[in-house]
Amino acid sequence: MPPDSNVAKKSDSPVRVEARHRVRLMLTCLCDIYFGEVGISTVKILEHLNCEVLFDKEQTCCGQPPYNAGDWSAARQVAGLTMRALLESEDPVVMPSASCAAMIREGYPVLYEGMMHPEVFELGEFLVHQLKIRSWPVTTANPPAKRRVAFHRACHGRGIGLTNEQEMLVGSLPWIQLVRIAQGEQCCGFGGAFCATHGAISAGIGMEKLHNIMKAGAEEIVSGDMGCLLHLDGLIKKNKLPLRTRHFAELLAEAIAP
């Protein structure tokens, strides 16, 4: 576990980013398929912080699904396309998923032994460590009502050394009250193809997580990875639980004046 000095500290005054950055968006396949709003929110967030966002329409997927399933030859083919695109320019790549960022940083050097991975950032990581945002600059004139939110730290953040970055930004929104969940460090049970091949185990883990979240009195689950959200949302709907799921980028975008 990271020593405390690594944990980003929250400060009170919002920081405005003066220098103009150019960043490339990697949308990720789940945003392409299901979570368009997360991609839109990501662009709004970056532009709000004075970044110029580029989007290469030829992009597809990082290759993690077959990689995790053990089909490394399929993974290499998909990763090859993404890597070539990523290496085309020097502008940093930002993506709203720690899982895909971990795939590129940790997985690519395994697939291509000893290779240097392209420079990629998870969104929260980029905001906190590159743009030095500690507290979200709220501009909306119509703040939503106060609500209790459980933040789920997606496990693949571990792979890229993420700690409380996303949580800190969400927690800085005046209308969000973060609740502490028991065994918060535990996985949600998604695990890619695992969630279908090992359905009972996956659902067991997920239901335990949801149970702990409801016990903490939250009405909304916020996380930074779409895999977790997809799986938890499926469980919530099947079991008709009084919970909803959101990506943290959507919450930050909500705070920006239209």
Place this chain on the structure above:
Amino acid sequence: MKAKPVNHPAVEAFARQLAETTRDSVRATSVKVIESRKARLVDAFPDLEATRTQASQIKDFVLANISNLLSQLEMKCRLNGVQVHWAKDAESARKIILDICKEAAPDGGTIVKAKSMATEEIHLNKHLIDVGYNVVETDLGEFVVQIDNDTPSHIVAPIIHKNRREVAKSFEREGLGPYTESPEQLAAQARKHLRERFVEAKIGISGVNFAIAESGRLVLVENEGNSRLSTTAPDTHIAIMGLEKLLPSEADLPLFLKLLAGSATGQRMTVYTHLISGPRRKDEDDGPTAVHLVILDNGRSKVLNGPYKDILKCIRCGACSYVCPVYRQVSGHAYSHVYSGPLGAVLAPALEGIEALPELAKASTLCGACEEVCPVKIPIPRMLLQLRDEAMRKGVAENPIPWTLFTFGATSGLRWRTGLKMLPMARIAKHPLKDGWTEFRELPKKEGRDFRKWWNGRS
């Protein structure tokens, strides 16, 4: 029309028939240890991260220099009067131990045993009982496992899957005393029963937590005192260790003792730490007259030279199991091997070969909690992925998903965009993973705006 029976992978099939009470027992202990573990280790080490790195590097050194260190250990042990035996596999280990037993107690009799996973690995008890010895497990948990004819469900906490009521019933059934659910009274009943076995035993068998190459000392840790009695009361002590259980020098010991106790049980130190330097000396009144050390290979040399080498750095603390979300749902028995949990999911196929356990590595979400708690920083998730790849390459694992279509779509921007347009149809199409998803979850629906449409509309 009859529905096609679903073939669940072994761990999933096991989970589906597991009693909720078992899950509750496993979860309760796991949560408790993981919570105290962190507090204890953060308290014990000013920079836990650096400490784990240091421990990991010491173990790297051990693996890199293992032949030299083993020779050194053997030489020092011999100088200390410990007889050293090399066992290349389970069968030869059993034979070595049986020969020692025959010499020390030719007429059979009682053998007391302290907790040892290496003896579980070579199925020693059954073998000795078959030839007429009365083998008695003296660790409380292992004792319960033995009287219940069960197997350990966690490498440190063998009866993590049982609750107090179940233990109480077993004790009553065995006539160990009046029915009680009080842990103290249960322990007292076991102690009374076991004391007599310690007195009559001519042989004690134990494992080894650390063997120090520099001095030839064998280190054992425990909380109940039974290891002390098992290794000192009988005239003959046989210790068995996997060949990787080495530490280079005495100076390394304090670090590893604290890391092991903190990780395994959330303790500052275990109640007892035994440093065994050889048999009874001339001027000593007690202790065994003969000490044997059996060094077990049983597949380890092969692992040392392969991609899963790092798993041999393991110090058997069991923290990876306690923290593992899958382990908490399924218990150790689901792994169908002596070594369970994340450690077992790598070590078992590494030792036995991927053909023997081709699906085990897939029973993981790859969440990385195991690596995060591992005191020697073993990259378990990475090795689980390598095992999946090996199983796929060798064609020994089932591949539930044909990745060809996905790969075809994901290797061209144009095909990808065309595929995206066709996706709504996928909701009604058959997919190998669909049933596994919908059994527990609603199918996802696209909600809100489409990113690409929105982006194109802006420029």
